[in-house]
Amino acid sequence: GAVVSQHPSRVICKSGTSVKIECRSLDFQATTMFWYRQFPKQSLMLMATSNEGSKATYEQGVEKDKFLINHASLTLSTLTVTSAHPEDSSFYICSASTAGIYNEQFFGPGTRLTVL
Amino acid sequence: AQKVTQAQTEISVVEKEDVTLDCVYETRDTTYYLFWYKQPPSGELVFLIRRNSFDEQNEISGRYSWNFQKSTSSFNFTITASQVVDSAVYFCALRGSGGSYIPTFGRGTSLIVHP
Numbered sequence: 256g257a258v259v260s261q262h263p264s265r266v267i268c269k270s271g272t273s274v275k276i277e278c279r280s281l282d283f284q285a286t287t288m289f290w291y292r293q294f295p296k297q298s299l300m301l302m303a304t305s306n307e308g309s310k311a312t313y314e315q316g317v318e319k320d321k322f323l324i325n326h327a328s329l330t331l332s333t334l335t336v337t338s339a340h341p342e343d344s345s346f347y348i349c350s351a352s353t354a355g356i357y358n359e360q361f362f363g364p365g366t367r368l369t370v371l
Numbered sequence: 372a373q374k375v376t377q378a379q380t381e382i383s384v385v386e387k388e389d390v391t392l393d394c395v396y397e398t399r400d401t402t403y404y405l406f407w408y409k410q411p412p413s414g415e416l417v418f419l420i421r422r423n424s425f426d427e428q429n430e431i432s433g434r435y436s437w438n439f440q441k442s443t444s445s446f447n448f449t450i451t452a453s454q455v456v457d458s459a460v461y462f463c464a465l466r467g468s469g470g471s472y473i474p475t476f477g478r479g480t481s482l483i484v485h486p
Contacts, residue, residue: 289473296481297478297479298462298476298477298478298479299462299476301473304473346414348414348416359421360474361418362408362415362416362418363415364413364414364415365414365415365416367414
Protein backbone atom coordinates (compact mmCIF):
# COMPACT_ATOMS: atom_id res chain seq x y z
CA GLY A 256 0.00 0.00 0.00
CA ALA A 257 0.89 3.65 -0.18
CA VAL A 258 3.36 4.94 2.39
CA VAL A 259 3.26 8.25 4.17
CA SER A 260 6.15 9.40 6.32
CA GLN A 261 6.38 12.10 8.94
CA HIS A 262 9.43 13.82 10.31
CA PRO A 263 10.30 14.19 13.08
CA SER A 264 8.57 11.42 14.97
CA ARG A 265 9.14 13.21 18.27
CA VAL A 266 10.10 16.75 19.09
CA ILE A 267 10.61 18.57 22.35
CA CYS A 268 10.93 22.31 22.24
CA LYS A 269 10.89 25.33 24.48
CA SER A 270 7.88 27.56 24.74
CA GLY A 271 7.94 30.32 22.14
CA THR A 272 9.84 28.44 19.48
CA SER A 273 8.42 27.30 16.16
CA VAL A 274 8.35 23.70 15.09
CA LYS A 275 8.04 22.34 11.56
CA ILE A 276 6.62 18.90 10.86
CA GLU A 277 6.99 17.33 7.43
CA CYS A 278 4.61 14.92 5.81
CA ARG A 279 5.65 13.06 2.68
CA SER A 280 3.91 10.61 0.42
CA LEU A 281 6.70 8.27 -0.57
CA ASP A 282 5.34 6.29 -3.49
CA PHE A 283 2.38 8.20 -4.78
CA GLN A 284 1.28 11.71 -5.59
CA ALA A 285 -1.07 13.11 -3.02
CA THR A 286 -3.56 15.56 -4.37
CA THR A 287 -4.77 16.35 -0.90
CA MET A 288 -3.14 16.17 2.51
CA PHE A 289 -4.83 16.38 5.87
CA TRP A 290 -3.51 17.37 9.26
CA TYR A 291 -5.02 15.95 12.42
CA ARG A 292 -4.40 16.56 16.07
CA GLN A 293 -4.96 13.98 18.76
CA PHE A 294 -4.97 14.67 22.47
CA PRO A 295 -4.35 11.79 24.88
CA LYS A 296 -7.18 9.28 24.95
CA GLN A 297 -9.17 11.25 22.43
CA SER A 298 -10.09 10.85 18.82
CA LEU A 299 -8.45 12.47 15.84
CA MET A 300 -9.48 16.04 15.24
CA LEU A 301 -9.12 17.36 11.72
CA MET A 302 -7.21 20.63 11.71
CA ALA A 303 -6.93 21.46 8.04
CA THR A 304 -7.06 20.17 4.51
CA SER A 305 -4.57 21.24 1.92
CA ASN A 306 -4.34 20.82 -1.81
CA GLU A 307 -1.07 21.19 -3.64
CA GLY A 308 -0.45 24.74 -4.73
CA SER A 309 -3.38 26.31 -2.93
CA LYS A 310 -4.11 27.64 0.53
CA ALA A 311 -5.15 25.23 3.21
CA THR A 312 -8.71 25.05 4.42
CA TYR A 313 -8.82 25.19 8.20
CA GLU A 314 -11.48 23.71 10.39
CA GLN A 315 -13.45 25.94 12.66
CA GLY A 316 -11.53 26.92 15.75
CA VAL A 317 -8.09 26.22 14.30
CA GLU A 318 -5.90 29.31 14.09
CA LYS A 319 -4.35 29.58 10.65
CA ASP A 320 -1.66 31.96 11.86
CA LYS A 321 -0.73 29.56 14.61
CA PHE A 322 -0.65 26.43 12.47
CA LEU A 323 0.92 27.27 9.14
CA ILE A 324 0.45 24.70 6.41
CA ASN A 325 2.39 24.63 3.18
CA HIS A 326 1.65 22.07 0.51
CA ALA A 327 4.58 22.74 -1.75
CA SER A 328 4.38 19.69 -3.97
CA LEU A 329 2.33 16.59 -4.63
CA THR A 330 4.51 14.68 -2.20
CA LEU A 331 5.20 17.14 0.60
CA SER A 332 3.16 19.11 3.09
CA THR A 333 4.51 20.89 6.14
CA LEU A 334 2.84 22.00 9.34
CA THR A 335 4.57 24.72 11.32
CA VAL A 336 3.45 25.33 14.86
CA THR A 337 4.46 28.93 15.46
CA SER A 338 5.39 30.25 18.88
CA ALA A 339 4.52 26.97 20.46
CA HIS A 340 3.11 26.82 23.97
CA PRO A 341 2.60 23.88 26.33
CA GLU A 342 -1.05 23.62 25.31
CA ASP A 343 0.11 22.85 21.77
CA SER A 344 1.66 19.64 23.03
CA SER A 345 -0.13 16.89 21.20
CA PHE A 346 0.15 14.08 18.68
CA TYR A 347 -0.03 15.42 15.13
CA ILE A 348 -0.95 13.05 12.33
CA CYS A 349 -0.97 13.74 8.63
CA SER A 350 -2.70 11.77 5.93
CA ALA A 351 -2.44 11.90 2.19
CA SER A 352 -5.14 11.21 -0.31
CA THR A 353 -4.92 10.07 -3.88
CA ALA A 354 -7.20 11.19 -6.63
CA GLY A 355 -9.76 8.73 -7.83
CA ILE A 356 -13.05 7.16 -6.89
CA TYR A 357 -12.07 6.15 -3.41
CA ASN A 358 -9.97 9.17 -2.44
CA GLU A 359 -8.32 6.75 -0.07
CA GLN A 360 -6.45 8.30 2.84
CA PHE A 361 -3.13 6.95 3.98
CA PHE A 362 -1.93 7.97 7.40
CA GLY A 363 1.53 8.92 8.52
CA PRO A 364 3.02 7.54 11.74
CA GLY A 365 2.43 10.77 13.65
CA THR A 366 4.63 13.32 15.40
CA ARG A 367 4.57 13.73 19.14
CA LEU A 368 5.18 17.35 20.08
CA THR A 369 6.06 18.30 23.63
CA VAL A 370 6.40 21.97 24.45
CA LEU A 371 8.15 22.74 27.71
CA ALA B 372 -24.09 15.61 9.10
CA GLN B 373 -22.14 12.47 9.77
CA LYS B 374 -21.66 10.87 13.13
CA VAL B 375 -19.88 7.80 14.40
CA THR B 376 -20.57 6.45 17.86
CA GLN B 377 -18.33 4.03 19.66
CA ALA B 378 -20.13 3.65 22.94
CA GLN B 379 -17.50 1.45 24.55
CA THR B 380 -14.72 3.64 25.90
CA GLU B 381 -12.62 0.81 27.25
CA ILE B 382 -12.88 -2.95 27.17
CA SER B 383 -10.75 -5.27 29.24
CA VAL B 384 -10.53 -8.97 28.45
CA VAL B 385 -8.32 -11.91 29.23
CA GLU B 386 -6.30 -13.49 26.46
CA LYS B 387 -8.19 -15.97 24.27
CA GLU B 388 -11.53 -14.35 24.95
CA ASP B 389 -13.58 -13.13 22.01
CA VAL B 390 -14.40 -9.43 22.02
CA THR B 391 -16.72 -7.28 19.92
CA LEU B 392 -16.22 -3.58 19.40
CA ASP B 393 -19.38 -1.70 18.51
CA CYS B 394 -19.74 1.06 15.94
CA VAL B 395 -22.96 2.85 15.06
CA TYR B 396 -23.05 5.52 12.41
CA GLU B 397 -25.32 8.19 11.01
CA THR B 398 -25.21 9.63 7.52
CA ARG B 399 -27.55 11.02 4.90
CA ASP B 400 -25.37 9.81 2.05
CA THR B 401 -26.64 6.81 0.14
CA THR B 402 -23.09 5.87 -0.78
CA TYR B 403 -20.53 5.87 1.97
CA TYR B 404 -17.51 4.02 3.27
CA LEU B 405 -16.83 2.59 6.69
CA PHE B 406 -13.41 1.95 8.12
CA TRP B 407 -11.76 0.40 11.11
CA TYR B 408 -8.29 1.47 12.24
CA LYS B 409 -6.04 0.16 14.97
CA GLN B 410 -3.84 2.55 16.92
CA PRO B 411 -1.26 0.71 19.03
CA PRO B 412 0.68 2.52 21.78
CA SER B 413 3.22 3.65 19.19
CA GLY B 414 0.54 5.91 17.76
CA GLU B 415 0.55 4.96 14.12
CA LEU B 416 -2.87 4.31 12.66
CA VAL B 417 -3.10 0.90 11.07
CA PHE B 418 -5.76 0.43 8.44
CA LEU B 419 -7.82 -2.71 9.03
CA ILE B 420 -10.75 -2.63 6.66
CA ARG B 421 -12.84 -0.52 4.33
CA ARG B 422 -16.42 -1.42 3.52
CA ASN B 423 -18.66 0.41 1.08
CA SER B 424 -22.34 0.86 1.72
CA PHE B 425 -23.41 -1.46 -1.09
CA ASP B 426 -21.52 -4.41 0.24
CA GLU B 427 -23.20 -5.89 3.28
CA GLN B 428 -21.31 -9.12 3.21
CA ASN B 429 -19.56 -9.89 6.44
CA GLU B 430 -15.84 -10.23 6.21
CA ILE B 431 -13.37 -12.41 8.01
CA SER B 432 -9.64 -11.94 8.05
CA GLY B 433 -7.89 -14.37 10.33
CA ARG B 434 -9.05 -13.66 13.87
CA TYR B 435 -10.81 -10.48 12.78
CA SER B 436 -14.36 -10.30 11.50
CA TRP B 437 -16.71 -7.49 10.69
CA ASN B 438 -20.50 -7.43 10.78
CA PHE B 439 -22.07 -4.71 8.66
CA GLN B 440 -25.78 -4.24 9.31
CA LYS B 441 -27.23 -1.45 7.24
CA SER B 442 -30.65 -1.87 8.86
CA THR B 443 -29.22 -0.89 12.22
CA SER B 444 -26.46 1.38 10.88
CA SER B 445 -23.83 -0.68 12.62
CA PHE B 446 -20.41 -1.94 11.63
CA ASN B 447 -19.16 -4.06 14.50
CA PHE B 448 -15.72 -5.59 14.78
CA THR B 449 -15.01 -8.89 16.48
CA ILE B 450 -11.64 -10.26 17.51
CA THR B 451 -11.67 -13.98 18.12
CA ALA B 452 -9.27 -15.54 20.61
CA SER B 453 -7.80 -12.19 21.55
CA GLN B 454 -4.08 -11.80 22.14
CA VAL B 455 -2.03 -9.33 24.15
CA VAL B 456 -0.80 -7.78 20.88
CA ASP B 457 -4.38 -6.81 20.12
CA SER B 458 -4.22 -4.24 22.91
CA ALA B 459 -4.73 -0.90 21.21
CA VAL B 460 -7.26 1.81 20.56
CA TYR B 461 -9.61 0.96 17.73
CA PHE B 462 -11.32 3.65 15.70
CA CYS B 463 -14.33 3.30 13.50
CA ALA B 464 -14.66 5.93 10.77
CA LEU B 465 -17.21 6.96 8.16
CA ARG B 466 -16.64 8.78 4.92
CA GLY B 467 -19.30 10.01 2.57
CA SER B 468 -19.18 10.02 -1.19
CA GLY B 469 -18.60 12.83 -3.61
CA GLY B 470 -17.18 15.95 -2.07
CA SER B 471 -17.52 14.81 1.52
CA TYR B 472 -14.38 12.70 1.44
CA ILE B 473 -13.16 13.74 4.87
CA PRO B 474 -13.72 10.87 7.30
CA THR B 475 -15.52 11.24 10.58
CA PHE B 476 -13.90 9.28 13.36
CA GLY B 477 -15.53 7.77 16.38
CA ARG B 478 -14.04 8.44 19.81
CA GLY B 479 -12.26 5.12 19.81
CA THR B 480 -12.44 2.05 22.00
CA SER B 481 -9.44 1.14 24.08
CA LEU B 482 -8.98 -2.62 24.18
CA ILE B 483 -6.82 -4.09 26.89
CA VAL B 484 -6.00 -7.77 26.62
CA HIS B 485 -4.53 -9.25 29.77
CA PRO B 486 -2.28 -12.31 29.63
